[in-house]
Amino acid sequence: MLSVLLEYEEPDLAVLESGSQRFLGVVSDADSHIRRWIMSPLRASDLDYLSSPHGDVRSLFLDRETFVVDFDGTRSPVSEWSLEVGAAGDRNIPKPGLVLPLEQRRSLLPDWRQLESFP
Numbered sequence: 001m002l003s004v005l006l007e008y009e010e011p012d013l014a015v016l017e018s019g020s021q022r023f024l025g026v027v028s029d030a031d032s033h034i035r036r037w038i039m040s041p042l043r044a045s046d047l048d049y050l051s052s053p054h055g056d057v058r059s060l061f062l063d064r065e066t067f068v069v070d071f072d073g074t075r076s077p078v079s080e081w082s083l084e085v086g087a088a089g090d091r092n093i094p095k096p097g098l099v100l101p102l103e104q105r106r107s108l109l110p111d112w113r114q115l116e117s118f119p
Contacts, residue, residue, distance in 0.1 A: 013057070013094070015042065015108075023067070024050075024060050028092035034078065038088050039067045051105040061093040062086050 016023045016039065023039040024046070030036065040060045049055045066088050069080040100108075 024057070025069075026057075026061070026093060028068075028088075034070045034072060037069050037071065038083075038092050039069055040064060041067075047108045050100060051108040053099060053105070055099055055105070056096065057094045057098045057100065058096050061088050 012027050014025050016025045016037075022042040024042055025037040025039040028036050028038050038061060041064065042060070046060055050057065050060070063085065065085055066083045067080055068083060070078050072078050099105075
């Protein structure tokens with residue numbers, strides 16, 4: 001499953017699910033056949049962090065092992081490999097200070113949290 005957070009012509013930042021695991025993914029490269037995503041495993045606390053007005057997206061790609069996954073045009077993975085903590089590279093992950101727009105931050109919260117006051 002793909003939950004798009006930011007997109008222009010194609011999804012550029014999304015929450016992806018594989019089984020019971022969720023990943024925050026950012027497109028780092030693409031051509032007519034393959035879209036390369038850098039994917040960071042999400043913990044439950046990360047969703048609260050990303051939904052806050054101070055949730056810097058970049059930090060979730062720097063403090064843990066990440067994965068590179070190439071997807072074909074049908075969104076099927078064709079190759080993947082892991083990267084050590086902090087090895088994703090500056091040009092491949094969001095710039096410092098990127099916070100999700102309010103609508104996308106709200107979409108990350110469970111329904112019961114959306115009823116509370118939201119910054």
